[in-house]
Amino acid sequence: MNLHFIAIGGSAMHNLALALHQKGFRITGSDDAIFEPSKSRLKKSGLLPETLGWFPEKISANLDAVILGMHAKADNPELVKAKELGLKIYSYPEFLFEQSKNKTRVVIGGSHGKTTITSMILHVLHYHEKEVDFMVGAQLEGFDTMVHLTEKNDFILLEGDEYLSSAIDKRPKFHLYKPNIALLSGIAWDHINVFPAYEIYEEQFKIFVDSIISGGIIVYNEEDPELTKIVDATTNQIRKHAYHTPNYRIEDGVTMLDTPEGDLPIEIFGAHNLNNLSGAKWICQHMGVDENDFYEAISTFKGASKRLEKIYETGTTVVFKDFAHSPSKVTATVKAVREQYPNKELIACLELHTYSSLTPEFLKEYKNSLDPAAKAVVFYSPEALEIKKLAMLSKEQILEAFGRQDLLVYTNAEEFQTYLRTLDYSEKAVLLMSSGNYGGLKFEEIKDWIS
Structure with missing residues (x-):
C-alpha cells in the first residue's frame, strides 16, 4: 500500500509510520514541526520529510490512503486535497483497527495507568517469548518501536486513549478498537477542553464497555466505585473480572509483593503501580500466561519511560x-x-x-x-x-x-x-x-x- 501521513512527526504517528515501513508499506509524510526522537528515527528509515510544511502536491490519486494525525487541523491543505480527490482518510486508531480486524484485540483503557499496564503486559509476554502486535504510549526497553504490526500474530495489544481521534473524527480513540478483551483502570475527569463536564467524560467509558465484542471480557479495578457502577450496569453480554491492589510491604526500600509462593521483590513501587500490576496479571492470564510465569517475569519489570x-x-x-x-x-x-x-x-x-x-x-x-x-x-x-x-x-x-x-x-x-x-x-x-x-x-x- 502507498500511504501518506499528515503530521508524521507525532510520537504515535511516527511509530506507526516506522512499523508500516518495516511491514513493507510505501510511506510518505509531512509535518510543520518534528522534534527528537521522532526526527532521528524517521531520518534513519528514510522517512523524514525533506522540507517542513504542508504540500498539497504530495497528495495524489496514486495513494491508497491518508493517515491523519491529531496535530493536523481541519483546514490542513493536504487534508483538503485528499478530500477533493476522494481518498480514503483514516485517523490513527481507525487504521490500527483496520490492521487488526482478524486478530484478538486487547485494549487497555482508563484515566490513569494504561501506559504502565500495557508496558507490564508487553514485558511479561516478551520475557516468555510470546509474540504479539502492539501499540503502547512509551518507549520500552527491548523494543525498537512503540508500534508493531505483523500478518502472523494472533493478538494485538492496544493502549486505549480516550482523547479524540483526529480533527475530523471527534470520537475517542478507544471507541474505535472494538476489543475482545478490555481493561479499565479507573475514571478521573480529564481533557476538559473536549469533555467539559465529568458526566460527559464518564459517558465515554460507558460507550467503551458497550463496544466490547459480545462474549468478550472486561477486567476492571473494583476499587473505583464509579467504574464498578458502569461495569455492573452494562447490558453487554461480556464476562467481568474485577481486580484490586494486592498485599505488599516495603523492606529496606524494596517493595515485596505477596504472592502464593511467598514474598517477591519487585523493581516498581507505589500502591497505584501494584494495582496496575494486578490488572496486568489478569490480562496476561487471558492471553495464555499462567500466574507463576507472570510473577517470574514481572519481578524484572523496571517501569515505563517517564513513569517514576x-x-x-x-x-x-x-x-x-x-x-x-x-x-x-x-x-x-x-x-x-x-x-x-x-x-x-x-x-x-x-x-x-x-x-x-x-x-x-x-x-x-x-x-x-x-x-x-x-x-x-x-x-x-x-x-x-x-x-x-x-x-x-x-x-x-x-x-x-x-x-x-x-x-x-x-x-x-x-x-x-x-x-x-x-x-x-x-x-x-x-x-x-x-x-x-x-x-x-x-x-x-x-x-x-x-x-
Whole structure:
C-alpha cells in the first residue's frame, strides 16, 4: 500500500509510520514541526520529510490512503486535497483497527495507568517469548518501536486513549478498537477542553464497555466505585473480572509483593503501580500466561519511560521524573514516593502544562494532591497560557487550588532551574512531575548539580 501521513512527526504517528515501513508499506509524510526522537528515527528509515510544511502536491490519486494525525487541523491543505480527490482518510486508531480486524484485540483503557499496564503486559509476554502486535504510549526497553504490526500474530495489544481521534473524527480513540478483551483502570475527569463536564467524560467509558465484542471480557479495578457502577450496569453480554491492589510491604526500600509462593521483590513501587500490576496479571492470564510465569517475569519489570523513572540515586538522594500531570496521577505518584522513602525529605515539583491543568475551574481538582511532600513546588509558563488562549493565572489562584499556603510557585523557567540547582539534595527524595519539560529543563544536568 502507498500511504501518506499528515503530521508524521507525532510520537504515535511516527511509530506507526516506522512499523508500516518495516511491514513493507510505501510511506510518505509531512509535518510543520518534528522534534527528537521522532526526527532521528524517521531520518534513519528514510522517512523524514525533506522540507517542513504542508504540500498539497504530495497528495495524489496514486495513494491508497491518508493517515491523519491529531496535530493536523481541519483546514490542513493536504487534508483538503485528499478530500477533493476522494481518498480514503483514516485517523490513527481507525487504521490500527483496520490492521487488526482478524486478530484478538486487547485494549487497555482508563484515566490513569494504561501506559504502565500495557508496558507490564508487553514485558511479561516478551520475557516468555510470546509474540504479539502492539501499540503502547512509551518507549520500552527491548523494543525498537512503540508500534508493531505483523500478518502472523494472533493478538494485538492496544493502549486505549480516550482523547479524540483526529480533527475530523471527534470520537475517542478507544471507541474505535472494538476489543475482545478490555481493561479499565479507573475514571478521573480529564481533557476538559473536549469533555467539559465529568458526566460527559464518564459517558465515554460507558460507550467503551458497550463496544466490547459480545462474549468478550472486561477486567476492571473494583476499587473505583464509579467504574464498578458502569461495569455492573452494562447490558453487554461480556464476562467481568474485577481486580484490586494486592498485599505488599516495603523492606529496606524494596517493595515485596505477596504472592502464593511467598514474598517477591519487585523493581516498581507505589500502591497505584501494584494495582496496575494486578490488572496486568489478569490480562496476561487471558492471553495464555499462567500466574507463576507472570510473577517470574514481572519481578524484572523496571517501569515505563517517564513513569517514576529514576534519574539519579546515591545513598542519601534519589531523583525521579514522572509523566504525572492530572490530579489523580499526581496524588498517586506523590503518595508512592512518600511511602517508599519515609526517612527522606520529599520535594514534589509539578508543571501545570496541559489545557485542563491551566484552567481555573479544573485546578480545584488538585486540592491536597501535593500534601504528602515536605516541600511542594508548582511551575507553569505564561506563554503556555497564551498558546492555549487561556486567561492568565495568579499565584493566589494556585495556592487556593492546591490548598497549601507554603507552596512555591514559579512562572519563570530560569528561576525554577536556579531553585533546583541550588537545592540541598542531602537526604532528599525529589519528584519532578510533568508532561512537558519545565520550559527547557535538561534532566540529565541534575546529576551535575547534585554532585
